[in-house]
Amino acid sequence: MGSLCSKSDSHSGGHRVLGSADGPSVSTSGPRPAPRSAAAEAAEARLKSAQARGTNASNPKRGVLAAKVEAAKSAKRVPEQRQEERPVWD
Incomplete structure (x- = not known):
């Protein structure tokens, strides 16, 4: 709202693009690799832990019931x- 209410003679200097030479460079191509x-x-680790939840490693039929539930x-x-x-008539 300040730009709408300000007078043109109160502003001195040229315009400056944010992220230009004065500030740190920001990549616009997305997150870094x-x-x-x-x-x-981390997502794969969460998925594996969610699949292994409630199972015992020493059980030979580990995960069979969970697989049936997912199939259902x-x-x-x-x-x-x-x-x-x-x-029915009385």
Whole structure:
């Protein structure tokens, strides 16, 4: 709002683009590769820990039930056939 209310003669000097020679250079191409790869590794670690949650490493059938649950979640559900109720007359 200050630029709308200010008078043109009160401003002295030229314009300056933010991030130009006076300040630190900012990359506009996106995040640097190092933080991106670190974020990807952290996401993979979270996924693995979420999949291993609730399982015991010494169990030979480790993860079988979890795999069945995931398969059931992803399977397409088919609605059951509904039988019409017969009216009962007293």
